[in-house]
Amino acid sequence: MNRGRLTCGVLRKHMICYLLLAPTLLMFVIFVLVPAVQTVYISLTQWEGIGPKTWVGLSNYKTMLLGNAVYLTALRNTVVWTLVTMTVPVAIGLFQANLLVRGSLPHRLAKLYQLIYFLPQVISTVVAAIAWKFIYDPVMGPLNDVLRVVGMNQYANIGWLGNPKTVMTALCVVNVWIHSGFCCVVFAAAMQGIDKELYDAAMVDGATRSDQFWRITLPGIRESMTTVLVLTMMWSFKVFDIIWTMTKGGPGQHSYVFAIYAYVQGFSYNRLGLSAAITVSLTLIAMVFSKAFTTIRERGRY
């Protein structure tokens, strides 16, 4: 009857647990909850980042939502970015992990490959972005030189980051390069935990490699898959560093995502209220996506 209810007895019994949790809770309150509430409050004011704030109610939200083409551009780009960078690194990571764990590579070589795949994750994102910016440079970058050498001259004069048709793809490639190693390592670890006897039994029953992948490997790494997808989704929604370092949202506003839009409004236009409103909307959208995703996953489980 009393299960789940906080009584003095229960509190005393689990005191050590609550005490151990307290510092984390305190940190959460100070560094997450209070700033989050402050952001909501700022979104209801007009503030230039200095001096007093003036209460404007929902005015910033109206500005943001009503007939604002830039907001729609940012929304579209954020959704595209999230879909691409949530699925492609996961697919590549899955493919790599399957090759490393289920392939016939010697153990040491497989470990070495894992390390190589994971390296981009270790490099600072800004450093990686600067390096890729150089690679894409239309005049001095090596990418166009390589294209020229292999005879693809029609593509060799493209300013990859300055062309509205290629900019988002070019940016997505960098993100995929950074994150697929992470997916690979997580999936490889999960795959190693699957009972080998399942594969042996499947082979006895005549299952092909493909059958084994779909019926044993994938269900076996379901939990890791959920974790990776939710994490990459969150990283994708809040992306800022790669895009800011490489294009600052340009050319024009062709690579604007929410975080860039919020930053520019907040720190170039001194519209911290509108910037906070954009951030709140980004958080809400991310929460809805995240909840929808986990709900679908939970339903699929039972």
Place this chain on the structure above:
Amino acid sequence: MKKALSLLLALLVTVALVACGNGGSAVSQQPAPQEKSPPAQGGSPQAAPSEKTLAQQLTVDPNQEVTITVMSMHHTEQRRSLMDQNIALLNEKYPNIKVEHNPVEDYINAIKMGFDSGDAPDIVYIDDTTQNMLERYDYLMDITDIAKEMKWADVSKPGSLEYQNVRHPGVIYSAPYISGPRVVWYNKEIFNKLNLNVPTTLDEFDDVLAKVKEAGYIPFEASIRTTLWHIDGCLFGMVPFEDISKWYYLEDSTDIYKTGRKEALEKVAEWVERGYFREGITSIDHNNLNVLFPRGETVFYVSGASAAGPLASANMDVGAFPFPKKSKDFPTTLVDASDSGWAIRADLPEEKLAAAVAFIDSFFTEQSARLWTEGGFVSLLTFDQSDAKVTPQQLAAIQACEGAQMGYFLDNAAPGLLDAMEILNARLHLKEITGADYDALIDQQYEELKAEELSKRS
């Protein structure tokens, strides 16, 4: 358990909201972010309400160790080095003054954060727009009397001190000592090869650009950011300075200004249409221009006089001239706001005032003027620098600036205008909009930002 958690959460949210509430005003009751005495009449330093005369207040006590904190945008290697040398000059005279210099790239936001959190540096290096914002909240010391006492105007080029402070006529909040004039650099080798003459009017410039393009060279080396200076340059060469000033200070967009701006934008759009900029300009990194121009593919490069340093390092044979204008007799105005100016926080402790003023004064000396000139900047001081050791590239820039008056970086008229103009520049170069579209869109943005800025001021 649920009740207890709900109560805890409610308590936390209340605490957070109360914490937020402290930041409000109109509604909010945010106190002036730093406690300080009210602004004094006549421009006396607010932090020094003592009975000492101003001269006494500004006399450095050699026996007292003082540390002053300074924040500036002097973050590049070139600027940091010059700052270090200037501080060394100060320390030769006042070894007891310790300067903690914090050079920051994103200095406007750093300054805002510093003042708003009550942790502002003692001295800041600010442009006129930021100065206007800080002054609005009484964060800056009125240094009119100090500037008079230290005779900074006497050693500065006529009007330069007032120019930096023109948003507040009669009051001085910051003191500039260098400027950043934009000139048109040209590749002398190509110029001689094609037998070209330095253009002074826009028509002559058009002829030269056409010849250069025909000869297979790229006429302009530029990035989306630097194409702003092409527009500014055209405007200053077409529109009377008074009309531009009215627009810049958010007073009025006169018909003359509007017509001139449209013509200027159409001129730049025409250059875009004729392919006078490097292909893929929207992908060009602004920081690479000093590397791209010396490659010898491009003839013109509109940039600051301080580009002389990198061009000298590349051993490039260059000349420089002011941006051409509509007719020879039209006044020459360079995109040339003062680089920024030194300002003192309003609530500076009295015991630091003399050291802070001594620090600023160290930039108004002959030695300092020579130091910054030789370092690649154009000094705003009147000291004779004919014997300064400058490279041929620097000399070209200095000569190009002679006799020209200072203009503005027009994107600095209101916060956000730079971003808006950069976006429109990119769209113009991507041929998504025409010069006329640009004109209409920038007018719309300007009016919006102007209304916002004026409402903040009121």
